[in-house]
Amino acid sequence: QKEVEQNSGPLSVPEGAIASLNCTYSDRGSQSFFWYRQYSGKSPELIMFIYSNGDKEDGRFTAQLNKASQYVSLLIRDSQPSDSATYLCAVNSPSGTYKYIFGTGTRLKVLA
Amino acid sequence: DTAVSQTPKYLVTQMGNDKSIKCEQNLGHDTMYWYKQDSKKFLKIMFSYNNKELIINETVPNRFSPKSPDKAHLNLHINSLELGDSAVYFCASSLDGTGGKDTQYFGPGTRLTVL
Numbered sequence: 008q009k010e011v012e013q014n015s016g017p018l019s020v021p022e023g024a025i026a027s028l029n030c031t032y033s034d035r036g037s038q039s040f041f042w043y044r045q046y047s048g049k050s051p052e053l054i055m056f057i058y059s060n061g062d063k064e065d066g067r068f069t070a071q072l073n074k075a076s077q078y079v080s081l082l083i084r085d086s087q088p089s090d091s092a093t094y095l096c097a098v099n100s101p102s103g104t105y106k107y108i109f110g111t112g113t114r115l116k117v118l119a
Numbered sequence: 120d121t122a123v124s125q126t127p128k129y130l131v132t133q134m135g136n137d138k139s140i141k142c143e144q145n146l147g148h149d150t151m152y153w154y155k156q157d158s159k160k161f162l163k164i165m166f167s168y169n170n171k172e173l174i175i176n177e178t179v180p181n182r183f184s185p186k187s188p189d190k191a192h193l194n195l196h197i198n199s200l201e202l203g204d205s206a207v208y209f210c211a212s213s214l215d216g217t218g219g220k221d222t223q224y225f226g227p228g229t230r231l232t233v234l
Contacts, residue, residue: 041223050226056220095162106167
């Protein structure tokens with residue numbers, strides 16, 4: 008079983024819709040969870056981090072964490088064509104060991 | 120001002136050669152990392168350094184030797200390059216590497232092609 012799993016996609020959504028990206032992780036000791044966006048040919052850039060159960064909102068982005076079910080999700084409201092990218096879920100696992108594990112990423116396509 | 124910089128951006132070389140990639144961060148972070156991203160976009164951690172000390176070595180072949188002369192620099196030397204080493208190598212840094220709100224900042228990447 009992979010440590011951090013994501014559906015590779017592509018996930019296609021129309022412009023203005025909500026895009027929902029999911030990630031599951033295997034290490035119950037994981038403490039911190041990150042969503043990165045990576046445009047083709049570019050480096051990953053942080054969108055959000057979350058470490059408490061529940062929702063965390065930042066502009067059009069909402070991260071959701073459920074530690075009991077070991078999943079973390081990212082919702083993008085009012086999706087724009089410029090949101091088209093690969094979204095990487097990352098887990099600091101376990102906390103304090105300088106080790107970040109990334110999922111394989113979900114490719115999102117927002118159709119104009 | 121570039122926060123995390125890497126050189127070179129592209130590296131094309133023959134099998135068996137030795138090459139180095141340099142990384143520098145001007146963020147004042149204590150922790151630096153090397154990642155390898157393969158053709159399927161899987162980003163895998165190779166090494167973590169905290170204050171010039173090696174913390175994580177993720178079963179990387181010993182042909183790969185990182186060096187951190189100070190906490191702002193983390194270089195990667197690769198001996199006897201193989202075809203399977205072709206990938207994009209990203210350097211990253213973070214404040215202390217302990218998770219929580221510790222955000223990683225990535226360099227622009229070095230695309231290594233081994234012929």
